[in-house]
Amino acid sequence: MSKKKIVSIEERIPKLKQARKKKANRRLIFYLSIFFLLLSIIVYLQSPLSNIKTIAVNGNSFVTTDEVIEVSNLTMDTNIWTINKKEIQQSISKNPVVESVEVIRKLPWTVEIQLTEYERVGYIKNQGSYYPILGNGVTLSSFKLDSMNGDAPLILDFTDEDYLNEMTNELKKLPDSILNLISEIYWSPTDENRNKILLYMNDGFVVNGTIRNFAEKMQVYPSIVSQLEAERKGIVHIGVGAYFEEYETEVEDEEVEDEVE
Structure with missing residues (x-):
């Protein structure tokens, strides 16, 4: 008849403490990662890193690209997340040549203005x-x-x-x-x-x-x-x-x- 090995509570406590410590470390790393990710997003949104770098105008024949950009009030100092697409579309649509306009935000730094002119x-x-x-x-x-x-x-x-x-x-x-x-x-x-x-x-x-x-x-x-x-x-x-x-x-x-x- 075999004898069962008896493990004392004193032997198990260190292993339990080690397991809890590893779990706590993983949790801490997870929370720190979330924190630094959110911090990076906030820094990106508030810094020149999120400024527009390219303004593309498509579909224009009678109105020039420079005219469209000027009316849109977009510059390279404009934060891509602060643009008001509806306001830009209304401003450009005041030109009698323009039948319709769509403003598209293309991350990370491009704004595309798609025009449809009257034929x-x-x-x-x-x-x-x-x-x-x-x-x-x-x-x-x-x-x-x-x-x-x-x-x-x-x-x-x-x-x-x-x-x-x-x-x-x-x-x-x-x-x-x-x-x-x-x-x-x-x-x-x-x-x-x-x-x-x-x-x-x-x-x-x-x-x-x-x-x-x-x-x-x-x-x-x-x-x-x-x-x-x-x-x-x-x-x-x-x-x-x-x-x-x-x-x-x-x-x-x-x-x-x-x-x-």
């Missing part, structure tokens, strides 16, 4: 120079051009700002594939129809339409001209109904011959 829908001609006009009706008088590059239509004879704004609002709804087909747009109001417009197209056709619901009605233009023979030219009507009216070339030729005789 250019055409050009206005003034004293021999050309100026882009946006979808909200704003003319960019600071973007003076000596010539057009054909990437948007020339808008002419709009002497009433309200009708011009309505026209540009319709143009911004057009897909680029149709907008790029338009060469010139003339406002041709009559007593019966103040919204009447005439469009000269890059493919040689003329469009007779109205400003009201122009974007919707203009959607039929590609399908109409695609059904016409290449040598046929005339006027595409997109007012009350959509139809094609061919030029009376034979009658015009006879009139010219009679004048020569």
